[in-house]
Amino acid sequence: xRLAVVMAVFAGGTVALTAGGRLDVPxxxxxxxxxxxxxxxxxxxxxxxxxxxxxxxxxVETTSAGSREVATGDLTPWDFVFPSGEPAAKQIHxxxxxxxxxxxxxQPQPFQSPLVLATYRPYxxxxxxxxxxxxxxxxxxxxxGPGSGPGSGPGSGPGxxxxxxxxxxxxxxxxxKKWSDIGLWxxxxxxxxxxxxxxxTSDTCESNSADSYLALVAYTLAGGEMPTGxxxxxALARRAASVLRAQGGPGSDLFSAYVTDxxxxxxxxxxxxxxxxxxxxxxxxxxxxxxDTDRVLLYPREQVMSRPHFIALDPAADRLGRLLVTDPxxxxxxxxxxxxxxxxxxxxxxxxxxALARxxxxxxHADDGHDLSQAILPDEADLDRxxxxxxxxPPPVRR
Numbered sequence: 001x002r003l004a005v006v007m008a009v010f011a012g013g014t015v016a017l018t019a020g021g022r023l024d025v026p027x028x029x030x031x032x033x034x035x036x037x038x039x040x041x042x043x044x045x046x047x048x049x050x051x052x053x054x055x056x057x058x059x060v061e062t063t064s065a066g067s068r069e070v071a072t073g074d075l076t077p078w079d080f081v082f083p084s085g086e087p088a089a090k091q092i093h094x095x096x097x098x099x100x101x102x103x104x105x106x107q108p109q110p111f112q113s114p115l116v117l118a119t120y121r122p123y124x125x126x127x128x129x130x131x132x133x134x135x136x137x138x139x140x141x142x143x144x145g146p147g148s149g150p151g152s153g154p155g156s157g158p159g160x161x162x163x164x165x166x167x168x169x170x171x172x173x174x175x176x177k178k179w180s181d182i183g184l185w186x187x188x189x190x191x192x193x194x195x196x197x198x199x200x201t202s203d204t205c206e207s208n209s210a211d212s213y214l215a216l217v218a219y220t221l222a223g224g225e226m227p228t229g230x231x232x233x234x235a236l237a238r239r240a241a242s243v244l245r246a247q248g249g250p251g252s253d254l255f256s257a258y259v260t261d262x263x264x265x266x267x268x269x270x271x272x273x274x275x276x277x278x279x280x281x282x283x284x285x286x287x288x289x290x291x292d293t294d295r296v297l298l299y300p301r302e303q304v305m306s307r308p309h310f311i312a313l314d315p316a317a318d319r320l321g322r323l324l325v326t327d328p329x330x331x332x333x334x335x336x337x338x339x340x341x342x343x344x345x346x347x348x349x350x351x352x353x354x355a356l357a358r359x360x361x362x363x364x365h366a367d368d369g370h371d372l373s374q375a376i377l378p379d380e381a382d383l384d385r386x387x388x389x390x391x392x393x394p395p396p397v398r399r
Contacts, residue, residue: 032059033317034077038067038084038208039113039273040308046337052329058320066206068393080317082310084273085208087380089309101313108310110324110331111339113275115212115306117164117199117298118258122189123268124162124296127197129183132168133298136161160281160291161364164298166220172197173243179268193268201244201271202254205393212304212377213271214240214386219302219375226378233382237389244390255280259295269298273306274364278338282359291361299364302375307342 035044041064043049053060065073070081071088075096083089089107096103127133136159172182179193186192201210217240219226227233257263258270259280274297281291310321324330331341335355353363378386387393 030054030057030059031316032061033079033320035060035062035080035082035317036065036070036073036075036078037062037082038065038070038088038308039276039306040082040084042279043334043337043339046333048333049330052327052333053320053323056319056323056327058323060320066203066210067208068204068211068387069206075313079314080310080312080320082308083208084306084308085212086307086309087211087383088208089311090380092311096313102315104312104315104318104321108321108325109307109342110310110321111275111334111341112305112307113273113339114299115209115216115304116272116274116277117269117300118255118272118277119269119296119298120264121158121294121296122184122191123179124298125189126179126183127164127169127298128162130168130172130177131165132172133162133164135159136163136299158293160293160296160362162296162298164300166216166300166302169197169199170217170220170243191264193265195268198243199269199271200254200267204244204387204390208306209271209273211383211387212306214244214390215377215383216300216302216304216375217243218378218386224302224376226376227382230382230385233378233385234389237386240386241390274340275338278356278361281361282336282338282356285360297364300375304375304377 037044041062044053044060044062050060067083067085067088070083071091075081075092081092083092093103093107124133128135173196177197179195179197182197184192199213201207201213204210204214218236221239222236227236254267254270255272255276257267258272260266263270277295277297280295284292310324312318312321324334325343331351332355335341335351336359338356340349340352356363377383
């Protein structure tokens, strides 16, 4: 009787000799990279991303932390870090350069994601009633009642996206207005809230999204100008602190709270990134007839764009950063996870729209009433002073 497969054991391990005489070696030369990440942590836990990276002989192990925590924490255990914004990336790079430590240039920025306020339709409609928001873009399905009407498109249901007037929104917060004052009525929605109108953020000591929202608030309160010195920064920070009353934990925890059944009460307006919401909607759509039309997005008219920086801390991690930008399969999956991929000729616009269409999620369009002007952010020193005025932060860990 002929053996189809003969197994042999060598010093280096086990090999298989097939009937055709080909030697199969079941060992892979897989490189394991350890990274500390901010809001992009879910990317490397996605099964399809894991599979694509394994095809490139890479395995990625990650730990989540806020961007500011990534920038000020000990980098010794990590092969790469992936903060969500420019200030943290610059701080890491400058520190590494001063120490003579490895920090590759340029830093890949594979995708971007705007800062948004995730909320529930009744809260968004209350803001519409108060003149602080307008409905934008068509929505899936059909529907009537609050949320349908102008901006929803003929024959469509309530849209998922609203444009937010930050000046009007902050006037409500500074004025101490409650949701029950501006249209969130039991007679209309079956519930009300006597909490003050505000947006919940993650911890300013840890999170790029919280710091970016602080900068957006300051920019709005200053009438579209940024402070030009410490005195102006301190005065503006004190005013901004009065409307940043809910500083919590890491951004991932905030978004996790938002998508729970209790989110309507505990995090009714949450400062997050667009990709977190779009990824949630794609996963929801995969198991439901439609997207979740109760959870919606508010786009500030003056936009803040997060551009995560991949920072390799040793040469082995460089290849991972390049793959995130150039590999077609990874780019496709990044777009399906809600990221606006960069490069590729059109800054990822077509890839982003095509990916959302495949997932059955309506595409947010900049020309649908979103102004999407870029807010001017303060420089690093002024931002640090403003963060300190909102909440004293622990000193950075010495590397």
